[in-house]
Amino acid sequence: MLKGIDPILSPELLATLRAMGHGDEIAIVDGNYPGVEHARRLIRLDGVPLIPALNAVLSVMPIDDFVEDAIFRSTFRQERDTLEPVHHDIIACCAGHEPARTVVPLVGADFYNRVRAAHTLVQTGEPRLYANVILRKGVIYP
Secondary structure, three states: OOOOOOOOOOHHHHHHHHHOOOOOEEEEEOOOOOHHHHOOOEEEEOOOOHHHHHHHHHOOOOEOOOOOOOEEEEOEOOEOOOOOHHHHHHHHHHHHHOOOOOEEEEOHHHHHHHHHHOOEEEEEOOOOOOOOEEEEEOOOOO
């Protein structure tokens, strides 16, 4: 255990977040997501819901401010603008850490392709569908 570090951040996840560089992306996905098929690196957080995992990651990882869009979410089917309850939760969690950033919806294949290219995929135990988010790592300024 460490002081001030959310215990959801396992040793493996902390090491991965630390090893990621500026511009690398991490996907945090629900329990139904095809993680084994899409991950370059897979970290499992079985039993952990999406929002606590997202909150834990955002508590230590800076979001990229060199690009316009750095936080992405999956969509309800092909409906870019439909917001499921989990999407409201994702948006609220991200706004709590990064109030100036918008959570950008990515439809279907656009989301899947971005996950496949991500540095790491974190598979949670979240039971809600479409509970998937991608974060692009930023920098810590001196």
